Amino acid sequence: MELSESSEEEDAEDACPSKSSSGGGCGNICECTDERCCLCRLFDKGDYDDIGNVPFFGVIPTDVEGSPFLDATIRQEFHCNRCGTIPVGRIYQCHKGHLICEGCHQVQVLDKMLFQALGTCPKCSARMYRHAPNRNIIAERILSEMKMTCEYCGAKMVRAALRSHFHSECQGRLVSCKYKRIGCPWYGPASEIAAHDETCEFPGKTGAELMEYLRPIQAERDARLQILAKIEDTLLRSQLTVRLLHVLPQGPIRKFPHNEFVLVNEFRTHFMKWSLLIMWQSPAADDDHPQPMGSLHFRLKIERPENSSSSLVFTYALVHGSHSEVAFLPNLCDRIEFSSNQLLGPPVMIYRHTMSHCKKLLIDRGIYARLLITRHDSRLPL
Structure with a gap:
C-alpha cells in the first residue's frame, strides 16, 4: 500500500512535464509537445487502441549468445530503490549513488504524505531536490x-530499441485487423495478420451490412468524446x-486476486482521507478468444469525519500520470454523492488488455496516475 499526496500548486504545475510555445495536442488545455504528458495523451479525439496500448516491461538481459549480460548481483544495483523495477527512462540518484527511476523521483520529491521522508532517498534518507535533480x-x-x-519473437536488440520493436516490428505483438474501424473484431499476433486479411469478410460486406457494425462503434466513440x-x-x-x-508493483510474493477490489493507495484531499481500490477483472465466461481480454477497474472510498452528517458531492476522473506506460480509458464520475x-x-x-498484459502492468510495473477531483457545494442545485 502506498500513501500519496502532493500539493495542488506543485502537482498541477507538474501535470505537464515540459512546456513548448510551438503548441501541442491539447488545444488550450496544454501546449506540451512531450509524449509523456498525461494531458496530451488524454485528449486524443476519442481514439483508443487497446491492442497497441501495451505496458513496457523488461526482459532478461542477454548477450548475443543468449547468456546473461550481467550477473544477478550486479543487475540488482540497477533497480529503482523505491519501486524495485529496472528504469526505462531517466534515472536519478541521491548523493550516495542510490538509483531511483524518474516516476518514483517525482513522487518522492512531491508527495506531501511522506512528511519527513519528503525529498529524501528511500534507501538512505539523503536529501534529493526537485529543482536540482541529480541524474545518473x-x-x-x-x-x-x-x-x-x-x-x-526472440529477436535480439539493445534495450533502447525495445519499445519501438514492441509497437511496430515484433511479429508476436498483438494487432487488430485493418478493417477494425468498420467492425472486424479480429485481433492476434502480427505473424497471423496476413492470413487473416485473406479470409476477412468485411471488405465484401454491403453498405447496409456495415451499418449494423458502424452504429455501435460510432456510439462508443461519441460517448468517449x-x-x-x-x-x-x-x-x-x-x-x-x-x-x-x-500503485507500486505488486510483485510475485503479493498475489493480486481477480474480480475483487483491493486497497492499493491511501491519500488525502479536500481535508479528508480517501482510499484508491483497484480490481483486476478476468474475461467474460463466454469469451472464447485464444487471448481473451481482461480489465482493470478503480473506485474511490471516502473516510468521513465522525462529526460530518451532510452529504458530500464530488466529480472526479482518474487519468494516466506523466510517467505512465499506458493510457487509461476516458472516465468520469460526475457528481457522485458520498454519505x-x-x-x-x-x-x-x-x-483493457489481455490477462498477461494486465498482469505485467499490475504485478511487474505498477501504475502512475493522477486523480482530478472537484468538490461541489451541497447548498447549490445539482
Whole structure:
C-alpha cells in the first residue's frame, strides 16, 4: 500500500512535464509537445487502441549468445530503490549513488504524505531536490545499451530499441485487423495478420451490412468524446485539485486476486482521507478468444469525519500520470454523492488488455496516475 499526496500548486504545475510555445495536442488545455504528458495523451479525439496500448516491461538481459549480460548481483544495483523495477527512462540518484527511476523521483520529491521522508532517498534518507535533480547518465547509458531478447519473437536488440520493436516490428505483438474501424473484431499476433486479411469478410460486406457494425462503434466513440469534453471542463474549474497516485508493483510474493477490489493507495484531499481500490477483472465466461481480454477497474472510498452528517458531492476522473506506460480509458464520475451510508464511489474501467498484459502492468510495473477531483457545494442545485 502506498500513501500519496502532493500539493495542488506543485502537482498541477507538474501535470505537464515540459512546456513548448510551438503548441501541442491539447488545444488550450496544454501546449506540451512531450509524449509523456498525461494531458496530451488524454485528449486524443476519442481514439483508443487497446491492442497497441501495451505496458513496457523488461526482459532478461542477454548477450548475443543468449547468456546473461550481467550477473544477478550486479543487475540488482540497477533497480529503482523505491519501486524495485529496472528504469526505462531517466534515472536519478541521491548523493550516495542510490538509483531511483524518474516516476518514483517525482513522487518522492512531491508527495506531501511522506512528511519527513519528503525529498529524501528511500534507501538512505539523503536529501534529493526537485529543482536540482541529480541524474545518473552512466546508468542510463548502460541500461539503454544492454542486449535484450524479445520474449515474444526472440529477436535480439539493445534495450533502447525495445519499445519501438514492441509497437511496430515484433511479429508476436498483438494487432487488430485493418478493417477494425468498420467492425472486424479480429485481433492476434502480427505473424497471423496476413492470413487473416485473406479470409476477412468485411471488405465484401454491403453498405447496409456495415451499418449494423458502424452504429455501435460510432456510439462508443461519441460517448468517449463526451467524457473527454466533460473532463476538459473539469480541468477549468476553480475547485479542482490534482492528486498524484502511485500503485507500486505488486510483485510475485503479493498475489493480486481477480474480480475483487483491493486497497492499493491511501491519500488525502479536500481535508479528508480517501482510499484508491483497484480490481483486476478476468474475461467474460463466454469469451472464447485464444487471448481473451481482461480489465482493470478503480473506485474511490471516502473516510468521513465522525462529526460530518451532510452529504458530500464530488466529480472526479482518474487519468494516466506523466510517467505512465499506458493510457487509461476516458472516465468520469460526475457528481457522485458520498454519505454515511454510501462511502464507495462507482466502479469504473480504466484499462483493457489481455490477462498477461494486465498482469505485467499490475504485478511487474505498477501504475502512475493522477486523480482530478472537484468538490461541489451541497447548498447549490445539482
